[in-house]
Amino acid sequence: MEGLPGGVVTFLFADVEGSTRLVQQLGEDDYATMLAGLRRVLRTAVSEHRGREVDCRADELFAVFGEATWAVASAASAQHALARVIWARGSDVRVRMGLNAGQATVADGAYLGSAVNRASRICSAGHGGQVLVSQTVRDVVAETVAWRELGEFALAGFSSPERIFQLVIPGIRQEFPAPRVPRVKTGRRLRWPASRGSPAVADLAWQVRVLLPRVGDDVREAWGGLGASLFTGQRAAERADVFLARVDHERLAARLAGQQEMVGFSARARREAESIESEVAAVAQVASRRRALAGSAAEAESVIDRLEGITHRDITAVRARIDDATTMLDDAVTSTAAHLNPLCYKRHRTRYRGVYRSSGRYVVPYIDTLGAERLRDFESLAEARNFRAACRIAEKLGDRSQPNIGRGGESGGLGGG
Secondary structure: OOOOOOOEEEEEEEEEOOHHHHHHHHHHHHHHHHHHHHHHHHHHHHHHOOEEEEEEEOOEEEEEEOOHHHHHHHHHHHHHHHHHOOOHHHOOOOEEEEEEEEEOEEEOOEEEOHHHHHHHHHHHHOOOOOEEEEHHHHHHOOOOOEEEEEEEEOOOOOOOOEEEEEEEOOOOOOOOOOOOOOEOOOOOOOOOOHHHOOOOHHHHHHHHHHHHHHOOOOOHHHHHHHHHHHHHHHHHHHHHHHHHHHEOHHHHHHHHHHHHHHOOOOHHHHHHHHHHHHHHHHHHHHHHHHHHHHHHHHHHHHHHHOHHHOOHHHHHHHHHHHHHHHHHHHHHHHHHHHHOOHHHEOOEEOOOOOOEEEOOEEEEEEEOOOOOEEEEEEOOHHHHHHHHHHHHHHHHHOOOOOOOOOOHHHOHHHOOO
16 A cells, blocks of 8 residues: 555554454344444544545454544544444444554555554454553643543563553443453563463464565465454454453362362262363363464464465465364353353452452352352442342351351452452
């Protein structure tokens, strides 16, 4: 692409959250219609704020702006416009956006460099309807719009953490779950789970996209498809990473060990142990599928290295393996998340004893009348506190009413309050 702006520019990435779900909900024809309408909205917002569309593939759009203020205004305008659209079949179509500013490096008609990759990572960290920006963008336009600082987070492929801010858009949803990337705590070294692999799936996808103008006409379509499959695989990998990070692996192992000790004395303990064993196996399968996707994606690196002699058949074969691995990973995450006991997820303490946060909800652990560990979850803190208070009252009344129901939140195995 000729005439791309150089110097210090602001990059904007936008993509649809839950595109696989939308395809299944709408069907291919209605999804294509939705996507066309979505692109019109995004392209209008970009052009009206002096932006330049760089690329648009599947449910993603990549644009560049000469000024950060224009990019921020474009993102806010697009979210307002999208919120007013009534989509087919009442579907909930949400777009997440990420912005970063930096020195533009243009080669072979495409942008290269860490500034582009950082913007893409910030977009992937967000949720539908949310606009996230780097500190660089925020510092440029700090006085003109409202911001919410979310903290420092680890972005794949970057050794230093990124301070991320959310653009506060009046009249638009402003409350979202935490970003879909690991938070970096003060004084902690930045580390990544081993399952992410190297090179990252997204890095390979960008390499394929950058090289697209250089490949022959006979393989260009297949080459573009490979890049699209890698980007889809990256979204599946990020979803799996977020899911695996939510699972409390130590607690899961401790629960299994505790039930296995009682297997010889209780039929219920045997059933509980079998249930937990299936949960452990399901989580392990997600991790295995995640590694398999990384391995399949790494085959693209060999394709890139021998670009000159690559054939349509070679590219298609690699893409097919990546698509298969992506599908199996997505299915494994969906199935495991649907059946995993809430006790398997990590909990974070609140200021109220016995009340925790887990997966965006308030949870209260307790022990039921048969001595089994249970968990109740609530949307509001008030509901969780009321339930916790009821548990404590039951504990004071003793075993005559609800034996042991109030002990869960205070037992050593549950972390205390």
